[in-house]
Amino acid sequence: MSDLQSQDYIRRSASTMTPPSARNHEEEVAKLIDVSRCIGCKACQSACMEWNDLRPEIGHFEGSYQNPADLGPSVWTLMKFAEYENEQGNLEWLIRKDGCMHCEDPGCLKACPARGAIVQYANGIVDFISDKCIGCGYCVKGCPFDIPRISKTDHKSYKCTLCSDRVSVGLEPACVKACPTGAIMFGSKTDMKHWAGERIDELKSRGFDKAGLYDPQEVGGTHVMYVLHHADKPSLYSGLPDKPRISPVVSAWKGVIKPLALIGIGLAALAGFFHSVTVGPNEVTEEDEVEGERALREKENTP
């Protein structure tokens, strides 16, 4: 997305300074996707393409309703279709709208090396500021949900913006507007949790006793949440991670190793400098030259 708001950042990639955050009196927002009400019509996919002017290349039928097969630089949201046979032997068609989860603690932002290429606004939306993106793919490694995709054309990383441009002027995201069943709701995170609670109670009363809210605390909660009928097994829904977290490998790489490495390199250089100003250079003396010449001559003369 373009850099619409630059005074309400709460996080900014590759920055050691406090980001500009004077205009941060914003309510945290959330999108609530009620999987139990989704009919798989893909209106959200179309609305996303329409609002964001995205046109993925036409692909091939792969024997599934899921089309295109995967998220991409021009596919920011995707209905994922999973067939699940439950304990009673009945088929359940689990359809989940996949896309960026807008983590409270975003792994992509933590991994990003380019200053300000990934930001998080005070309302919780995680946004890619594309002109600053260098295309390294570190966000792909940082993301616990396998969301960002790098374009082969412009070498920039893309994902759902949660329609930050629409939200900043008080509109709901395009997918929310388009959803015909009300399966996608948008509002303050508090309201969305409250609404989810009502839905979950209703699902439980209908026999889905494992129904629940997907708002994984391992990443500090997310600004896109799901109501799942099988909240005990999120992975049933086309591999939604059961316990998403920023990989400890990424945390080590972008955490403790960063300062230690600079300190290590700095100490090595300083050790050299102070060795130089205390012990000083190791210079060849005139005596060495005499000895050296003599050693060469002596052996040469005695073949």
Place this chain on the structure above:
Amino acid sequence: MSRPKTVIIRYTALNRVNHWITAICFVLLTLSGLAMFHPMLFFFSELFGGGQWMRAAHPWIGILLLLSYIGLIIQFWRENLPNKDDAAWMDSMKYVVTNDEEHVPPVGRNNAGQKLVFWSMTLLIPVLFFSGILMWEVYFGAATSIPVQRVAVLIHSLAAIAAIIVWVVHVYAAIWIRNSVRAMTQGYVTPGWAWRHHRKWLWELASGQHGKNVIRKRP
């Protein structure tokens, strides 16, 4: 000090060209790599025409470095094979760092420290190359799974830091032991330099083991 009339060729023109190609690649890779490693050093990206150019150039420079370093391995592996002098030299480290060479046992063409630099880089550069390939988003982004790439990034960072520290030691040693840089720029050292730092090598030269034409009149 009287200028010695004879000099000894320590590095041939091929050695030197190969070394400096490696050195240029290494410096460029260090700058671009550190820029992508630590936010405070991201400004190095400007030296490469911006972040996108830097990200695109880094792996290609890496390939060049590997090829160039293979050239150095071919030319220098033999003289860096460990021998019994190495342990004795390491034991006398406290005399080495205080410039007290009278108490350091004589060594051949390379001392144990130089061999350590050579073998460290011989280990680290291929590690950097293979881990780097796995992170090369443009061509290999889809070749391995994301968990594999995460480990590759970690290994790449750790190996790079180790290589940079080895490089700092290498550069400082070259400055500290005066006239070593000239061996790698103009190619020659004086008999006094060889006597002081590589006495066994000087004896080998004197007995003609390395041929006559390495000992020349000063250019």
